[in-house]
Amino acid sequence: MTATACTTCRRRQPSPPRPAPGRARRRAVNRSCIRTCSTLTARHGDRLGEVVDQHGWPAAGLVGEEAARAAWLTAQHADRRLDVQRRALRLREQAVEAGKASPRDLAFLRDRTLVNEGRKQMYGTQIAGVKDGSPVPWPCEHPERTDALRAEVGIEPFADYVAEHAPA
Secondary structure (H helix, E strand, O other): OOEEEOOOOOOEEEOOOOOOOHHHHHHHHHHHHHHHHHHHHHHHHHHHHHHHHHHOOOOHHHHOHHHHHHHHHHHHOOOOOHHHHHHHHHHHHHHHHOOOOOHHHHHHHHHHHHHHOOOOEOOOOOEEEEEOOEEEEOOEOOHHHHHHHHHHOOOOOHHHHHHHHOOO
8 A cells, every 4th residue: 555645734644545546546545634733633622722721821931932932823723613713812912012922923823813714814824725727815814915914923925825835
């Protein structure tokens, strides 16, 4: 049996027993990995909610850089736990104001939360899909100001992001 890298999490997954032609095989592996990742992020979102209840936001000064980054990533990907995302967003806003967290990470979390609420994002960090080989963002509140807003928080211009993530 061969292995294929998942396009979602980049982990190597066993290929289906009867490999389908190219694209179909990748989709099958990707669906399996998405289910696994969704289950894990839901569990991790639950646990992050418990940690925040008991100890407050796990900031770098409290838990170290690596664990603080993991907490942010957990909130960022806890799409089934909008309550956790909203709470993390409020706490991250406070941390950014106090100079204890990255405005860049806050921008990603803000956009993710807005998209999950069915609203327009601010920074164009959340991608809806791919059209003609280029990432297409979910609708933005002020598309004409997206690159200026991105620059304010240290995110590269959208055109640079597209060029970096476009298929080779």
